[in-house]
Amino acid sequence: MKRNNRNCRSGENLIEEMNQTAVPHGGVAVWHLGQASVALKTRDVMFYIDPYLSDSLNEGGAWPRKFDPPLQPEGVTNAGYVLITHDHGDHLDPVSLRGIESASPNARFICPAPAVERLQSLGIPDQRIIEARAGEWVHDAGVSVLPVACQHEEFSVDENGDHAYLGYIVKTDGILFYHAGDTILHSELIEALQPFSIDLAFLPINGRDYSRAEKGIAGNMGFREAADLTEAVQMDLVIPIHYDLFPFNADNPAYFVDYLYAHYPGQCFKMMVPGERILHLGSGVNSR
Numbered sequence: 001m002k003r004n005n006r007n008c009r010s011g012e013n014l015i016e017e018m019n020q021t022a023v024p025h026g027g028v029a030v031w032h033l034g035q036a037s038v039a040l041k042t043r044d045v046m047f048y049i050d051p052y053l054s055d056s057l058n059e060g061g062a063w064p065r066k067f068d069p070p071l072q073p074e075g076v077t078n079a080g081y082v083l084i085t086h087d088h089g090d091h092l093d094p095v096s097l098r099g100i101e102s103a104s105p106n107a108r109f110i111c112p113a114p115a116v117e118r119l120q121s122l123g124i125p126d127q128r129i130i131e132a133r134a135g136e137w138v139h140d141a142g143v144s145v146l147p148v149a150c151q152h153e154e155f156s157v158d159e160n161g162d163h164a165y166l167g168y169i170v171k172t173d174g175i176l177f178y179h180a181g182d183t184i185l186h187s188e189l190i191e192a193l194q195p196f197s198i199d200l201a202f203l204p205i206n207g208r209d210y211s212r213a214e215k216g217i218a219g220n221m222g223f224r225e226a227a228d229l230t231e232a233v234q235m236d237l238v239i240p241i242h243y244d245l246f247p248f249n250a251d252n253p254a255y256f257v258d259y260l261y262a263h264y265p266g267q268c269f270k271m272m273v274p275g276e277r278i279l280h281l282g283s284g285v286n287s288r
Contacts, residue, residue: 008275026174032272054095073099085181150183204242223256
């Protein structure tokens with residue numbers, strides 16, 4: 001694996017930066033961790049979404065990482081909430097979740113209802129798991145989370161009618177952010193998001209194609225769909241994700257930037273590298 005950007009922090013230095021970063025009311029600090037993995041801090045709460053902080057998918061060399069994880073799971077000592085969008089190895093990573101569960105004993109884990117048994121099998125206690133169902137708000141200690149159904153190529157619903165693929169709208173301390181998980185663009189998604197004034201959104205841009213479908217790799221929005229969604233929903237700031245870690249399931253983020261510039265030149269966006277921090281304050285972005 002290659003070295004991370006030497007200008008960004010990693011390991012204990014990154015955790016220390018997270019802990020020392022002061023976030024005002026109505027703001028959020030963001031750290032990109034690679035693939036769909038992000039960490040966010042509001043004034044009082046630390047969130048991790050889809051943390052893939054290991055190399056667990058690379059047995060036999062099938063899914064090599066392009067860069068080392070900025071954090072090791074056992075080093076994540078500050079998690080308040082861990083949100084899992086669905087049960088794929090780069091989103092629900094057993095190595096990462098076991099490490100975080102042990103290192104952050106007060107963390108709570110929010111996951112789709114069909115994935116609860118998976119978390120239980122990893123030794124995460126029931127009282128630390130919160131079931132998420134599409135369209136049903138989760139309210140917990142000042143944090144409100146609305147799960148949004150995703151089409152990871154298509155909807156996946158279990159025998160109880162619960163969606164296996166979710167994105168999350170998170171509302172806390174005067175900020176509202178959205179993590180799309182893995183999804184293509186569909187009309188129901190636009191309808192679900194339009195009622196909200198989204199301050200910050202994380203959208204996949206790696207797309208889909210015949211070659212990957214033949215290998216069993218479910219697709220996502222491409223750069224055009226992600227950009228079109230920002231316009232349809234009037235998002236404040238968009239950060240593209242899910243394009244940087246696996247060479248065979250990626251896309252050039254410059255296409256996303258070029259499409260925004262050509263079609264939506266007023267749209268705020270930020271390209272992030274692993275370990276980078278930004279502080280988002282409502283209608284503006286301050287980068288370190």
